[in-house]
Amino acid sequence: MQNENIDEAFNQSVKHMNQGENEIAPGILKSINEADCTTQEKGTVYFNMAACQCRIGDDESAANSLKKAIEFQPELSSAVYEDGDLAEIYDDTKFSVLFNEPHNTDTNTDTDTGAEAEEKMDNTLVVWEVKSVDGSVREYSDEDVIVQELISNNIKLDSECRHIDKKEKERDKNDTKWEKVSNSLLKSNLKFQILFEPVWVHTLKGAGYGILSGILLWLFSGILYYSIYEHKPGSMIVFSILFYMFLSSRLPAFIRRIIGSSLTMLAIVLYMQGYDFSFKDISEGLVALVGALAGGAIAGVFPGMIIGTLTGFIRQDNLIKPPSSIPENFMKIAVKGILIPLILFSGMISLYITYEPVLIEFIQNQ
Structure with missing residues (x-):
């Protein structure tokens, strides 16, 4: 197999991604007959596959493909840093469970053939x-x-x-x-599932993104509340640290370092200025975080489902479908993905508007 054929397969996969057909793009590279490839070419195939998977947000598959690429072609470990997203995945996963062993920097791989490396990888799947x-x-x-x-x-x-x-x-x-x-x-x-139930999968994805967005917005509003309105720096620091811990697994390494060092410096400055962190600060910050996680999830899930369902209806005709797929039940999806979430979200807003002033008055009187 010639390198230009590998490049053509990669270009075809990128073309499918640009057309919104993200689910089949990496499969084009995987369809290459590895029996016709040299060990070097296998490394290139898996490296390009990792780039495809990284572009569509499938970081776990990208990490696995990247591992196989480096097993076949160890020198690719330096080429990783030419792609910012791949470099981030490599840095975050090379010592994690996805990489069952620390990366072997020894370039002498004569005793470990490509077939042996692939068999070693397959045994963990x-x-x-x-x-x-x-x-x-x-x-x-x-x-x-x-x-x-x-x-x-x-x-x-x-x-x-x-x-x-x-x-x-x-x-x-x-x-x-x-x-x-x-x-x-x-x-x-x-x-x-998206191949056969594209609209419902968009509903589920919308619910997930809605929960995450709701939690993040609620957490951010909590930080503003404690730092501007209530002027409680202790509670703000505790709340921010808990917020940071919640986000730490979802943020790139350099952002984690910036946020972590900034919070540490802020806590030190407040302590040097005579502010004494109390148990009340810790309890307030913890209670606020639990409320933000619950409230943000509830507030975000229903709008997320509605937006996801509408997106699914719009995109369903442009997605790849197997010959055996049958159309989804429009009314069933509309009720589960739009009508019910809309009723629940409206009811939640009504309750909040009705009882929020009463709750504030009760708290202030304590």
Whole structure:
């Protein structure tokens, strides 16, 4: 296989991403027949696949692809830093559970062939086994390949499948029950489910983004409240630290360092100026954080579901669908994704407007 063929596959995957067909872009690279590739070319394929997956926000798959790329071609560990997003993933994951061992910087890989490296990686994966029409069993360990198989109808909804954890060597496969693809594999990952239920998956994603957005807005308003309105620097510091801890796993490393050092310096300055942090500050900050997590999640989930559902209705005709897919029930989705969230959100706003003044008066009288 020639390098220009790899480049062409990468260009095709980028083209699909630009057209909004993000689910199949990495699968194009995975479809390359690795038997025709040299070890160096395999490294390039997986490196480009990691770049694709990073662009569509699938950081976990990008980290796995990046690991395989570096196993095949160790010198790519330096090329990672030419791409800011990949560098961030590499820095955040090279010592994490995704990278089961610290990255080996030794470039002498003569004793570890590409096939051995791939076998080593595959032994750590959770796989799906699917029965074909002829009764044979096929094993899948790559999500992008499963997506391609669903699109091409090689995996049918009424086929039988089961989930196997290859890390549990002693496990008896016979103890794992076979289930319909539509009841197990399809429901296990939104990447699979979106092929058959695009609008509902957008509803679920909207709910998730709505919860996160609501929590962040509520937390930010809490910081402003304690720093400007109530003038309680102790509660503000405690609240901000808890806020930072909540965000720490979702922020790039350099932003975590900036926020963490800034909060530390602010606490030191306040202490040197004579401010004494009390137990009341800690309790107020903790109670405010719990309220922000609960209130923000409730306030954000319903608008998120509505926006996600509307987005799904708009985008559904532009998404790739397998031949066996059937149209979703419009009325059912509209009721679950728009009408019910709208009623609940309206009721929540009405209760807040009605009882918020009473609650404030009660607190002030204590």
